[in-house]
Amino acid sequence: MFxxxxxxxxxxxxxxxxxxxxxxxxxxxxxxxxxCDEAYLKAKRALKDKVPFDLLICDLSFKADHRTEKITSGRELIRVLKSNQPDLGVIVYSIEDHPQTVKSIWDSKAVNAYVTKDRKGLSELEAAIKAVYNDGVYMSSRIASILTGSNLYELPDYEVTLLKHLANGLTQDQIEERFKKEGITPSSRSSIEKKLKELREDFNAQTTVHLITILKDLRLI
Amino acid sequence: MFxxxxxxxxxxxxxxxxxxxxxxxxxxxxxxxxxCDEAYLKAKRALKDKVPFDLLICDLSFKADHRTEKITSGRELIRVLKSNQPDLGVIVYSIEDHPQTVKSIWDSKAVNAYVTKDRKGLSELEAAIKAVYNDGVYMSSRIASILTGSNLYELPDYEVTLLKHLANGLTQDQIEERFKKEGITPSSRSSIEKKLKELREDFNAQTTVHLITILKDLRLI
DNA sequence: AAATACCATGCGGATTTCCGTAAGACCAAT
DNA sequence: ATTGGTCTTACGGAAATCCGCATGGTATTT
Structure with a gap:
């Protein structure tokens, strides 16, 4: 065992x-x-002292505090620790089971297991620890079903930037300018309109405002 | 003690x-x-058998499951249990510390304490249990600061319905119709426009889409 | 090389939204 | 009853968005 x-x-x-x-x-x-910062320092210290940790069990979100932290999320923590110590085993233990989040974490290839905190979370965590120790990887049935389920849809970068600009208060004209300045294509007003129309149809949105709320709820933007 | x-x-x-x-x-x-349903049945049974619970410690959000539940949130659970047993003590123990949520729960007067799950949550919970037993009420400093903080703003019903309709894909014309049909005033197109303009100014939104995203992030809608 | 398909763009008109102004309605105080 | 204030509504023009169609370029296919 670890x-x-x-x-x-x-x-x-x-x-x-x-x-x-x-x-x-x-x-x-x-x-x-x-x-997170404390975890980072401890891991760094342990590595320096040649007594590194075998395994990191890590939450994703941490509450803000009076302390000001450099690292504020589990994702960042995992990233920096893995870059220092690539063989570190990582188990994410989080309440977060939103398909987009799970998929993006899992696809990052930086974690060996993803366990959701729920009614059976502890026994799953136990299974995960054993499995990671033996096989290097573990996926609970819940996570597997989330990942294979049809309930996740990745929005291409272009669409995401476009929609984020809209959500942040730019008009379509301003987005056109911005795209031209940044060399993002297609940048024409016409293409932007067309893309938005497509998205409205894809997500059954009546209006653009509706589209934005739908996508925000799905956490696609 | 309880x-x-x-x-x-x-x-x-x-x-x-x-x-x-x-x-x-x-x-x-x-x-x-x-x-939640299980909690409801147990409380009901205990009351019927004349051995009621003194105190309910209750989370707010419950993960959905294969089981189909009638009661799906802590709020509902508290509401029905209190209606059956008004003198039941209630402590909310939740990770949720969003000002809007805390305020709305606290203002409902249905709970004796609200403890946030955080780094010191357990000792706060202990203090809350003691305080509720002795004084009937407890508020942690964190919650107090959340509630007195200027970071919360209640949106009037009219505004909320208007914005929700927008977010749900109605055009301003359709909202006008709807308001007229439901007898909500002001219902005129002009008033709706004016109100939206006010809101955009209040929340520093550049566009209506921007306004909606801001308010969704603040959980005002 | 020609044909085809696809995509970005441009354009014109319809619709929707935005904005200021003005007129009328309602209420409260004098 | 009158005045003053606020709120609702109406209206008209400007701006933004929506929509379909046409054009031109590029890449792929034959």
Whole structure:
């Protein structure tokens, strides 16, 4: 079993829960870090001292605090830790089960397992730890169904920028200018209109405002 | 101390955390319900058997499942339980700290305490249980600062309906019709335009699309 | 090389939204 | 009853968006 595990998780009750699992698995050294920066420093230190962590169990979102943090999300934390220590095992343990988020994390190839905090989360976490230790990877049925489900749709970059500009208050004319300045094509007014019309049809939106709310709810923008 | 506590919370790791607190406080009877319906049935049964719960510790959001639930949120659960048993103590224990949500829950007068799940959540929960037992009410400093902070603004009903219709894809003309049919005033096209202009100015929105995204992010609609 | 398909663009008109002004309605205070 | 204020509505022009069609360029196919 893993010898040295770092847990980056801010909510104390969940830390308690994770703790009981790790005790049960007889992990000799467990370190809890309620802040991302703290987790980063501990991992860096351990690596420098040649006693690196084997596994990171990591939440995705951390509440802001009076402390001002450099690293504010689990994603960033994972990215920097992996770049320092590419062989570090990573299990995401998060309440976040929105298809877009899960897919984007999973596709980043930076994690060995993604476990959702839910009614059976702890036993899944336990299974994940064992599986990652043995096979290097674990995916719960819930996550698998989320990823294979037809409920996720990736919006191309062009569409996303266009829609974000709209959402941020630019008019279509201003977007045209912006695109021309930044060399993004197609940039013509006509193409922008056409693209928006397509999107409205694809997502069954009555109006552009409607389209934006739909896409925001789907977290596509 | 309380004798009989019902915990409505779906995430197992958090149930573990709450459990340790309640053990520490020597609560003789603790019942965990990972589903709202289950919590409802248990409370109803206990009341019928003349051994009602003293206190409900309740999450706000519950993950959907294969089970189809009648009650799907903590808010609803609190509402129905309080209507059956008005003297039931209620502590909300939620990760949700968005000003709008907190304010609306607190203003409903249905809860005795609101504790946010965070780094110190468990000790706050402990303090809340004691305080509710002794004084009937508890507010953490975090919640107090959220509620007194200037960061919350309530949007009047009229504005909310107007904006929701917009977000749901109605044109301003259609909204006018709708308002006339439903007897909502002002209903004229001109008034609708004027109101939207006001809102854009109030929230520094460049366009109506921008306004909608701002308000959605603030969860005012 | 020609044909085809696809895409970006341009344009004109219809619709919708935006904006200011003015007239009427309603209410409250004098 | 009159005045003053606020709110609703009406109207007209400007701006923005929506929509379809036509044109021209580019790449792919034959």
């Amino acid at each position: 010898r040295k595990i770092l847990v980056a998780e801010d909510i104390d009750s969940i830390n308690k829960g994770i703790g009981t699992v790790l005790e049960k698995l007889d992990v000799p050294e467990v370190c809890h870090a309620p802040y | 004798r009989k506590i019902l915990v409505a919370e779906d995430i197992d790791s958090i149930n573990k955390g709450i459990g340790t607190v309640l053990e520490k406080l020597d609560v003789p009877e603790v019942c965990h319900a990972p589903y």
